Amino acid sequence: MSTQEVTKTRSRALIEGVRASSWQSRIAVALVVALLVILLEQAAKEPDQFVAQLIIGITNGAIIALIALGYTLVYGIIELINFAHGDNFMIGSFVGLTVLSGTFLGLEFFGAIGGEGGTFLNVLGVLLALVVAMVVCGLLNVGIERVAYKPLRNSPRLAVLITAIGMSFILQNLGLVWKGPAQVPFPELISDANILPGDSIVFRWKDLFIVGVTVPLLVGLSYFISNTKQGKAMRAVAQDKEAASMMGINVNRTISITFLLGGILAGASGVMYGLFNGITVFNVGFTQGLYAFTAAVLGGIGNLTGAVVGGFLIGIIGSMADQYIGVEWTAIVIFSVLILVLVFRPRGLLGDRSAVQGGGE
Amino acid sequence: MRRYWLPALLIVAAFVFPIVDEAFDTLLIYPVIIVAVYVMLALGLNIVVGFAGLLDLGFVAFYALGAYVVGWFASSQFYQVSFSFGTAASSLTGEPLQGIHISFWFLLILAGAFTALCGVIIGAPTLRLRGDYLAIVTLGFGEIIPRFFQNGDDLGGFNLTNGTIGIKAVDPPGFPFLPESLDAWKQFGTLDLHPWYYTILVMVLIAIYVNIRLRDSRLGRAWISVREDETAAAAMGINPVTTKLWAYALGAVFGGLAGAYYGSFIASIFPTSFSFNISILVLCMVVLGGMGNIYGVILGAIALQGLNFYLLPKINEWVHSIGDYLGSSLLSEADIPKYNFFLFGIILVLMMLLRPEGIIPNRQRAEELRGDDAGTGDAMGGAPRA
Numbered sequence: 001m002s003t004q005e006v007t008k009t010r011s012r013a014l015i016e017g018v019r020a021s022s023w024q025s026r027i028a029v030a031l032v033v034a035l036l037v038i039l040l041e042q043a044a045k046e047p048d049q050f051v052a053q054l055i056i057g058i059t060n061g062a063i064i065a066l067i068a069l070g071y072t073l074v075y076g077i078i079e080l081i082n083f084a085h086g087d088n089f090m091i092g093s094f095v096g097l098t099v100l101s102g103t104f105l106g107l108e109f110f111g112a113i114g115g116e117g118g119t120f121l122n123v124l125g126v127l128l129a130l131v132v133a134m135v136v137c138g139l140l141n142v143g144i145e146r147v148a149y150k151p152l153r154n155s156p157r158l159a160v161l162i163t164a165i166g167m168s169f170i171l172q173n174l175g176l177v178w179k180g181p182a183q184v185p186f187p188e189l190i191s192d193a194n195i196l197p198g199d200s201i202v203f204r205w206k207d208l209f210i211v212g213v214t215v216p217l218l219v220g221l222s223y224f225i226s227n228t229k230q231g232k233a234m235r236a237v238a239q240d241k242e243a244a245s246m247m248g249i250n251v252n253r254t255i256s257i258t259f260l261l262g263g264i265l266a267g268a269s270g271v272m273y274g275l276f277n278g279i280t281v282f283n284v285g286f287t288q289g290l291y292a293f294t295a296a297v298l299g300g301i302g303n304l305t306g307a308v309v310g311g312f313l314i315g316i317i318g319s320m321a322d323q324y325i326g327v328e329w330t331a332i333v334i335f336s337v338l339i340l341v342l343v344f345r346p347r348g349l350l351g352d353r354s355a356v357q358g359g360g361e
Numbered sequence: 362m363r364r365y366w367l368p369a370l371l372i373v374a375a376f377v378f379p380i381v382d383e384a385f386d387t388l389l390i391y392p393v394i395i396v397a398v399y400v401m402l403a404l405g406l407n408i409v410v411g412f413a414g415l416l417d418l419g420f421v422a423f424y425a426l427g428a429y430v431v432g433w434f435a436s437s438q439f440y441q442v443s444f445s446f447g448t449a450a451s452s453l454t455g456e457p458l459q460g461i462h463i464s465f466w467f468l469l470i471l472a473g474a475f476t477a478l479c480g481v482i483i484g485a486p487t488l489r490l491r492g493d494y495l496a497i498v499t500l501g502f503g504e505i506i507p508r509f510f511q512n513g514d515d516l517g518g519f520n521l522t523n524g525t526i527g528i529k530a531v532d533p534p535g536f537p538f539l540p541e542s543l544d545a546w547k548q549f550g551t552l553d554l555h556p557w558y559y560t561i562l563v564m565v566l567i568a569i570y571v572n573i574r575l576r577d578s579r580l581g582r583a584w585i586s587v588r589e590d591e592t593a594a595a596a597m598g599i600n601p602v603t604t605k606l607w608a609y610a611l612g613a614v615f616g617g618l619a620g621a622y623y624g625s626f627i628a629s630i631f632p633t634s635f636s637f638n639i640s641i642l643v644l645c646m647v648v649l650g651g652m653g654n655i656y657g658v659i660l661g662a663i664a665l666q667g668l669n670f671y672l673l674p675k676i677n678e679w680v681h682s683i684g685d686y687l688g689s690s691l692l693s694e695a696d697i698p699k700y701n702f703f704l705f706g707i708i709l710v711l712m713m714l715l716r717p718e719g720i721i722p723n724r725q726r727a728e729e730l731r732g733d734d735a736g737t738g739d740a741m742g743g744a745p746r747a
Contacts, residue, residue, distance in 0.1 A: 170710070172706075
């Protein structure tokens with residue numbers, strides 16, 4: 001078969017595909033294309049602004065992607081929308097802040113790291129905050145699963161969802177008690193200065209920090225799930241709990257480890273969010289959590305690659321909406337994306353892995 | 362006749378309550394009105410969550426829509442036009458009032474119809490979804506609608522909702538045709554709350570009656586069967602989508618009526634009064650009282666609002682006095698009512714863990730929720746989907 005013939009069959013398949021598609025999806029594709037054209041037209045007018053907005057979107061997207069992974073891991077394994085996950089992220093940012101201020105449980109362990117101590121101390125402080133927040137959030141997530149979700153494993157799905165909402169409120173109020181109702185500032189440890197020479201494209205140290213933390217975490221997670229024994233057990237439990245337990249896999253332990261991983265990622269993103277935006281507040285987890293859930297659904301819930309892709313897409317959609325529609329409309333835009341995806345393509349862009357694998361439904 | 366004793370007694374007690382309240386000077390009428398508004402909301406949500414088994418996390422949207430209907434059509438919000446119809450509001454100067462002023466009683470009907478329509482519009486494309494996805498979609502709507510009202514002061518230059526400033530000076534209800542001697546009923550005032558109280562009381566009684574009749578109707582049985590096993594119900598000739606849509610629309614009507622009443626009672630409508638917390642608070646009432654049990658839901662609403670208005674300030678005082686006694690500034694300055702949602706979170710978790718059927722359980726729901734092999738049913742208490 002010559003190359004020409006291959007292209008011919010491909011184009012024919014494409015035409016066939018378009019013919020077979022429903023009006024709903026045709027309209028959806030047309031709308032997305034129209035939006036992209038409008039966006040690109042704006043980009044052509046002021047390319048600098050567009051690129052700056054794109055970078056902001058990618059860094060915000062990285063934070064959202066890390067939270068979305070927590071939703072998608074848990075959903076993939078026990079089909080629960082872990083509503084408390086966003087608030088776990090908030091607790092992560094609070095733990096990070098507490099570590100940086102040097103106090104914990106009312107004890108003064110070391111002086112506050114406020115950015116005056118030089119680069120070495122700053123790096124050390126950031127690393128310490130990240131590690132402590134990751135550990136605390138991971139264990140917290142495991143604890144929540146043990147106390148609140150495990151006894152309900154055979155209950156109707158919505159009963160567990162109501163419990164998760166209850167946990168979310170408990171955590172939120174914990175944050176309210178801990179740091180009060182007002183926004184709390186994070187120390188400026190990472191420079192706002194531009195790395196790249198010149199003023200045309202702004203890529204700050206902060207942006208580098210986000211990328212530099214996210215990429216190793218993603219690589220590590222992917223390695224853990226595809227190459228270790230425990231990761232294999234997780235995939236097996238996600239497919240079929242009963243069969244997995246017959247093969248000698250400890251299902252409860254595997255579920256705990258899934259929650260641990262989700263919590264670790266939420267803790268890291270909480271600290272990153274605080275350092276990147278300079279503030280945190282007790283109810284930040286609600287909106288960020290919903291954005292991340294949107295990202296997980298957009299990519300296809302249960303699908304890890306999907307969560308990352310969805311996270312970056314939601315980050316970019318958010319920053320574009322900030323710039324071209326108005327900050328006050330961003331939440332509405334993202335929630336609309338959530339509803340539209342759930343209504344028209346509940347399996348997400350890359351496919352719902354739990355559905356494909358027959359885990360559950 | 363025996364089973365009518367207790368309800369009849371309670372209704373009589375409710376009717377004489379303002380007189381007793383006045384006689385003993387307990388000043389409870391204002392909190393009781395707010396509790397009644399929440400009873401109304403809880404009865405509406407009970408249709409959706411309790412009867413039909415659909416988890417709705419955005420019920421506050423209908424509450425907000427009902428309130429804004431009253432805000433739009435009974436205030437000077439649209440000052441460009443001047444239209445009055447049976448309103449209790451009157452202008453001091455004798456000139457026609459600015460804006461649209463329609464009688465509250467018509468607006469109640471309008472609010473109910475409008476929210477029912479919105480319920481159908483929101484429900485129609487989403488009801489095919491799985492139970493937990495549906496919950497998240499309703500949550501999305503519940504977030505979008507108040508935000509829309511917040512940003513709605515400049516929709517292409519048109520001020521629809523007056524943004525965060527909100528719609529103020531909403532007309533009070535009233536019966537303008539009454540003689541001068543019944544002044545309090547001619548135009549409901551802020552000093553004499555009796556007309557307000559009797560209005561919400563009648564609304565709640567109607568809501569209870571409608572709830573009971575719905576539960577025992579053909580539609581009510583259809584809800585139960587769809588909740589338990591959608592496939593089997595469909596095989597028996599029940600259309601699950603229309604059945605669920607009815608639940609959505611009827612639940613929304615009560616949300617809208619409560620919102621309309623609340624809007625004119627408070628007389629100013631702010632988008633921030635319609636937060637996610639209210640959806641959860643109402644859900645808490647339904648879960649605590651017993652999903653699907655009308656009396657349980659009413660009790661849940663009274664208990665939780667009573668906790669909010671009465672018990673939490675009391676506990677606050679106790680903690681302060683203990684703090685003063687011990688000389689601990691942490692205790693004496695603690696603000697306990699701030700943590701009420703902590704309590705609601707705990708109620709949700711504990712109820713689901715220990716007694717998912719609620720304080721006064723609906724027998725059938727209790728069996729569904731307690732079933733050993735409930736599996737991963739979609740609806741609350743749904744059947745296993747093997």
